[in-house]
Amino acid sequence: MTKTPKGDMAVPSLGELREALVEQRQQMDRLLNQIDAALRGNEGKREKRTNTRRSISLTSPPRISPLDPFQGVMEVTRDLRVANGNLAADRVAKLFGIPLSRLAQWLGRTKQAVSKTPDADSLQDSLGYFERIARLRWVTQGDAEFRQWLRTPHPSVAGKDPMELLARGEWQALADFVDDILSGTPG
Secondary structure, three states: EEOOOOOOOOOOOOHHHHHHHHHHHHHHHHHHHHHHHHHHHHOOOOOOOOOOOOOOOOOOOOOOOOOOOHHHHOOOHHHOOOOOOOOHHHHHHHHHHOHHHHHHHHHHOOOOOOOHHHOEEEEEHHHHHHHHHHHHHHHHOOOHHHHHHHHOHHHHOOOOHHHHHHHOOOOHHHHHHHHHHHHHOOO
């Protein structure tokens, strides 16, 4: 805690506030996952509900993909990176065919912040999900076909289109789905 210049009242520092926020977010995610699990247990008794909350933590990197060691798969997303090796949000938005403002919203940032530093270190974990999804380009006939795939409903993901899953924050599930497609393993 730091002291204010006007007196003895202790005011948390920005770092302390961020840590508290991350901790609260993780606790909320755990509780929401428990609720989801309980509701899945009663799925036959309840009408299917719409879930619009984000299913990932802002600080969670994507799980390791079984395709990470394969150079050909990794090479297909090289254009999403800048010279320092970081993923760039503006390049991701362009590939996915969405405005940078929408991607910024999904990332929990302002458009201005993402525009100013699209390859910020603080964005790398979140952009990692999009890179894994973009690996599908390895088997598509170009970026236009990849964008078409993003907007086509798929029975394997409850008839939803991948863009809908991205908007709902189900990034890990979609990245795993792409891994399954590329590795030929059922999900």
